[in-house]
Amino acid sequence: MKAVVWHGIGDIRLDDVPMPKIQEPTDALVRLTASAICGTDLHFIRGTFSGMKPGTILGHEGVGVVEEVGKDVRNFNIGDRVVICSTIGCGYCPFCRDGYYSQCDKANPNGPSAGTSFFGGPAPTGPVNGLQAEYARIPFAHTTMVKLPDEVSDAQAILCSDIFPTAYFGADIAGIKPGNTVAVFGCGPVGQFTIASAMLMGAGRVFAVDAVPSRLEMARKQGAEVINFNEEHPVESLQRLTGGVGPDICIDVVGVDSYHAHQGPAAKLEKMQEQQFEQELQQNNPAGYKPEGGNWVPGDAPSQALQWEVESLAKAGTLSIIGVYPLTMNSFPIGAAMNKNLTLRMGNCNHRKYVPMLVDMVRAGMIDPTMVLTEQEPMTSAIDAYKAFDERKPGWMKVELEPQAKAA
Ligand SMILES: NC(=O)c1ccc[n+]([C@@H]2O[C@H](COP(=O)([O-])OP(=O)(O)OC[C@H]3O[C@@H](n4cnc5c(N)ncnc54)[C@H](O)[C@@H]3O)[C@@H](O)[C@H]2O)c1
Numbered sequence: 001m002k003a004v005v006w007h008g009i010g011d012i013r014l015d016d017v018p019m020p021k022i023q024e025p026t027d028a029l030v031r032l033t034a035s036a037i038c039g040t041d042l043h044f045i046r047g048t049f050s051g052m053k054p055g056t057i058l059g060h061e062g063v064g065v066v067e068e069v070g071k072d073v074r075n076f077n078i079g080d081r082v083v084i085c086s087t088i089g090c091g092y093c094p095f096c097r098d099g100y101y102s103q104c105d106k107a108n109p110n111g112p113s114a115g116t117s118f119f120g121g122p123a124p125t126g127p128v129n130g131l132q133a134e135y136a137r138i139p140f141a142h143t144t145m146v147k148l149p150d151e152v153s154d155a156q157a158i159l160c161s162d163i164f165p166t167a168y169f170g171a172d173i174a175g176i177k178p179g180n181t182v183a184v185f186g187c188g189p190v191g192q193f194t195i196a197s198a199m200l201m202g203a204g205r206v207f208a209v210d211a212v213p214s215r216l217e218m219a220r221k222q223g224a225e226v227i228n229f230n231e232e233h234p235v236e237s238l239q240r241l242t243g244g245v246g247p248d249i250c251i252d253v254v255g256v257d258s259y260h261a262h263q264g265p266a267a268k269l270e271k272m273q274e275q276q277f278e279q280e281l282q283q284n285n286p287a288g289y290k291p292e293g294g295n296w297v298p299g300d301a302p303s304q305a306l307q308w309e310v311e312s313l314a315k316a317g318t319l320s321i322i323g324v325y326p327l328t329m330n331s332f333p334i335g336a337a338m339n340k341n342l343t344l345r346m347g348n349c350n351h352r353k354y355v356p357m358l359v360d361m362v363r364a365g366m367i368d369p370t371m372v373l374t375e376q377e378p379m380t381s382a383i384d385a386y387k388a389f390d391e392r393k394p395g396w397m398k399v400e401l402e403p404q405a406k407a408a
Pocket residue numbers: 038039040041042043162163166185186187188189190191209210211212215229253254255256257258259260299304305321322323324325347348349392
C-alpha cells in the first residue's frame with residue numbers, strides 16, 4: 001500500500017509499504033478514506049521536534065471504514081465508518097477513566113511514564129505507524145475510534161480527528177467564561193478552530209495574532225480582531241485595544257516553530273533576546289540540520305510567542321498552551337508569569353474526551369468545520385501538498401489527503 005514515510009529531517013517520501021495487520025485482540029484494521037497534514041508533522045520534518053525513527057508512517061488524522069476487528073473489539077462492526085482520535089487511549093487505566101486520554105498508562109509501548117502516544121510520532125511516543133496511508137492498524141480501537149453518523153461527511157469528520165478537538169481542548173482548559181477577552185496566537189488551522197471554540201464558549205472578544213495575511217483574513221471573517229505582528233507590536237496593541245488591561249486569556253497555537261517580527265515596531269530585538277533564541281534553536285535541533293531551498297525552514301524564535309503571551313496577559317490571567325514544544329525546549333518566561341499571578345494550563349489534547357461531542361455538534365449543524373478546509377488532494381500528491389502547507393501559501397490553510405483517490 002502507499003503511505004507517506006519519514007526518512008530523515010527534510011526527507012519525506014510516498015512509499016510502497018507492507019499492509020498493516022491486527023497484532024492485538026484490541027486492534028482494528030481501517031481502510032482510510034481521508035487523512036490530513038497537521039502543523040505537528042511540520043515540526044518533525046523541520047527537525048524542531050526530534051526523535052523520529054526513519055521508516056515511520058506519518059499522519060495522525062484519519063477517517064475510514066473498519067475492515068477487520070480483533071476479538072476484544074465489541075463496539076464496532078466491519079463496514080462501520082469511523083473517525084480516529086489522534087492520541088491513543090486504552091480506555092481502562094485511571095487516566096483514561098478521568099478523561100486524560102493523552103496521558104494513558106497503557107497506550108505507549110515505552111511504558112506508563114513515557115507520556116502521550118499518538119499516530120505517526122517520534123520514538124518516545126511509540127512510535128505507532130500513522131494515518132497518511134491507505135490502511136492503518138488502530139490500537140485500543142474500542143476507545144481510539146468513534147463511529148460516524150451518515151450525515152457527517154469525510155471532509156467534516158477529518159477535522160474532528162485532531163485539529164477541532166485540540167482547539168476546543170485549548171479553549172476548554174483556558175476556562176473561558178462568557179464575556180472574557182481571549183487572544184489566540186497563531187492563526188493556522190488549529191488557531192482558526194481555537195477562535196471558533198472561544199466564540200462557542202461565549203468569549204466577549206477574540207483577538208487573533210499572526211503575520212500571514214491570508215490567515216489573518218480568515219480569522220477576521222470569523223469575527224476575530226486581527227493583529228499582524230509584522231505591522232504592529234502585538235503586546236502594545238493588545239494592551240491598547242483592551243483599555244490597558246490585556247486579555248484575560250491567551251492561547252498559544254504556535255508551538256516551537258515560532259517567529260519573531262521581521263518588520264514593524266516589534267522587529268528590533270535586544271542582544272540578550274537574540275542570544276536566547278539562538279540558544280533555543282540549537283537545543284531543539286541537535287542534528288544541526290540546515291534546510292536547502294524553500295522548504296522545512298524552522299521558526300527563528302522558539303519562545304517568542306510565549307513571551308508575547310505572558311507580557312500581554314492581564315494580571316491574574318490564564319495562558320493555555322496547545323502549540324507543540326519538544327522535550328528539549330526548556331525556556332519559558334517564568335519570572336514574568338509568576339509575578340503577574342498567571343495560571344498556566346497546557347498539554348496534548350485528550351481527543352477521545354471531545355470527539356464524540358464535536359461530531360454531534362457537526363451533525364446538528366452547530367458548526368461546519370469545512371470552513372477551514374481549503375484543499376483536497378489525492379494522497380499521490382501528498383509531498384507537494386506538504387510543501388505548500390509548509391510554506392503557508394495562500395489557500396493552503398488545511399489539506400485533506402484522499403488515500404483511496406488516484407491522481408488526476
Ligand atoms: N496539543 C495538541 O494536542 C496539538 C494537536 C494538534 C496540533 N498542535 C500544534 O498546534 C500548533 C498549530 O498547528 P497548525 O496546524 O495550525 O500549524 P501552523 O504551522 O499551520 O500554524 C502556526 C501559525 O503560527 C504563526 N506564528 C508563527 N510565529 C508566531 C508568533 N510569534 N506569534 C503568533 N503567531 C505566530 C504562523 O505564521 C502560523 O500561521 C502546532 O504547534 C501544532 O503542533 C497541538
